Amino acid sequence: MKYIEVEGIFSIIVGNRGIMFFNFWKKFGLKGLSVATALALSPLHAQDVSSQDSVAIGGCPEGTVLTGIALEGLENTNPRVIHRELLNKVGEAYSSEKFQAEKHKLEDLDLFTDVALSCDGNGVAHYQFKEIFRWIPAPAGKSTDRDGLMIGLALANLNVLGEDIRVEVQYRTTLDPFLENNEYALYASSPYLFGLPLGWNFEFLRTDSWDDLRTFQDNSYLADLDLDYEVRPGLSLLGTMALRYLYGAAGLPELGLGFAFDFRDSKLDSRRGVYFEYMLTHVGYGDDHEIDCKEGPCDDLGGENFNEFLIDARAYFTLWRFVTGATALVRYRPGDVERYDYFYHGGANTFRGHEASSDRLGVHEALLTLEERFVLRERKPASLWGINFFYGLQLVAGLDGSLLWDKGRPSWDNYEGAVYGGLHLVIPALDRVRFEVGYSPDRKEPKFYFGLFDRATTARWRNR
Incomplete structure (x- = not known):
């Protein structure tokens, strides 16, 4: 069996399957995108340079x-x-x-x-x-590979007390099945704490939904605090603390430490530079009972006791309006990991080659992406009915690589590749709205995806 080495990460993505990239575009055309491209390019004059x-x-x-x-x-x-x-x-x-x-x-x-x-x-x-308009009462949207499109209501204050503190409350439910999977969320974050460069992000999440990928009722409460202390420009120390209560399972505390090198020109819509993060997190403390949930739903989900080693690497380079990005997310978790925390790949937030499926789960994962963005319209300020905002438009095409495995090293049997393309609308608060079409040569069927935020961001979500 030929094994895949992690350091060969991007050669895996391109491989021989990259040959079919041109054939995909030739065959499927994406005619609708060509119309949007023409409309977006029409106002590009000499003075329409980067703001x-x-x-x-x-x-x-x-x-x-x-x-x-x-x-x-x-x-x-x-x-x-x-x-x-x-x-x-x-x-x-x-x-x-x-x-x-x-x-x-x-x-x-x-x-x-x-x-x-x-x-x-x-x-x-x-x-x-x-x-930007500070108060945003609006419909709440979230697109996950597990639940699909979720909608609801949200109220956000982007600048509490004028101190760059963002607070948001949300209620979201699924469209299919309608009103059966529900989330209640409170988010609060800021890059500073009492004048210190200590970024913090707090999340409280109440979930009540059936997880048909991992076959259990996700009836849980989660409180999570992430810290980011800037030791010097480009170097931060990271910490995470979380407590999750999942009905049918033992308590699931989490504690993690790490560091990050960040030399990107911008955290949002990055154009140049590199980002590298390493994090070690311990989850759970184990318990007396071990329940095998692989055959179906369980009343007793069992406890967990494992370490997670995370590497998140990103690199960007810009030439004129072309932005090249390469990202790799690797998570290796030795120890006792229960099925309700298995990774899944498939969808706008992980692997744009097919939909998420219970047939493709794993204890460990690697997500690899090579993406080219063409800036159709640079970030532009605008105002509508007295509400200030900005927008931008980008044409994207790229290659996704997916690895999911349970033990030892991954093999070629654990790998899938796909190509994708589409349009990204850059806006405030959400970073970007993604309209993409993906194709996997193993599945031989194009898929349309709708996503919010950058894929490198959503891949880190718990419920992605």
């Missing part, structure tokens, strides 16, 4: 000694939220390179539709902001 480039050129003259900094357009944001992200300082020479970096950091806050800069004759730098 960050236009601001840098039209901002302060390079080398201007700054005598002051003025912040304009802030109605709901505390000025210290801005000042802690600025790299250009009073008394120093203005640098367009620093402005590019601080603009990316300010856009990463997801508080503004546009960030601009100009200097007056006295050397005062004027930062102009357009804030």
Whole structure:
């Protein structure tokens, strides 16, 4: 048996199956996408360059000694939220390179539709902001490989107390079967805690749904706190603490530590740079009973006691409007893992070659992606009925690789490959809305997928 080495990760994706990439596009055409492409390209003129480039050129003259900094357009944001992200300082020479970096950091806050800069004759730098609408009462949507499209109601405040604290409450239910699978959620997060660069993300989730992939009733409560302390630019220490109560199973506490190197130009819609994360998490503490749930639903699901070794690697490079991205997510879990926590692949959030199935589950996983994005329309600020937002449009095509296995090393029998393509709409709060068509040569049937957020983000979700 020929085994797959993890370090050969991207050669596996391309392999001989990459040959059918062109045939896929030739055969299926995606005619609807060509219409959208033409509409999106029609307004691309010479001046329609990246917003960050236009601001840098039209901002302060390079080398201007700054005598002051003025912040304009802030109605709901505390000025210290801005000042802690600025790299250009009073008394120093203005640098367009620093402005590019601080603009990316300010856009990463997801508080503004546009960030601009100009200097007056006295050397005062004027930062102009357009804030995103703070309160968002809206329909709530979530697309998972397990439950499909879920809809409901949500109320979000993107900037509580003007301190860049995001709080959101949601109720979601499935469309098929209607109202049978339900989720209630509270999310809160911020990149700072009491002025310290300690990012935190809290999640409380109540789930009551039948999991037809792993054949159990997911009747559970989850409280999860993730911490991210920036030791120095580009290096963070990570921590996670969680307590999950699942009816029919023992208590499932989690505790994890790790680190991350992050040299991306932006956390949202990354264009250049690399990200590497390593995390070790211990789950559960075991119990006296071991129940085999592989044959069907169980009243007693059993406890768990395992370690999870996680590697999340991402790299991006941009040439003109072409953005190349390569990502790898590997999770290896030695120990006692019950079926209700097995990984599954298939769908918009994992593997875009087929739908998720109970026939394809595993204790360990590797998800590999090589993606090319063509920026049809750069991020543009807009306003509708007094509500500020931004949008962008990207054409995407890529290769997915999937590995799921239970013991030892993975083999070729555990591998699947697929190609995909589609359109991504870049918007606030959700990062992006994805419309994609995937095709696996093993299944020989194209599939349409609808997804929210970047796939590299949703692949980390518990219920993905």
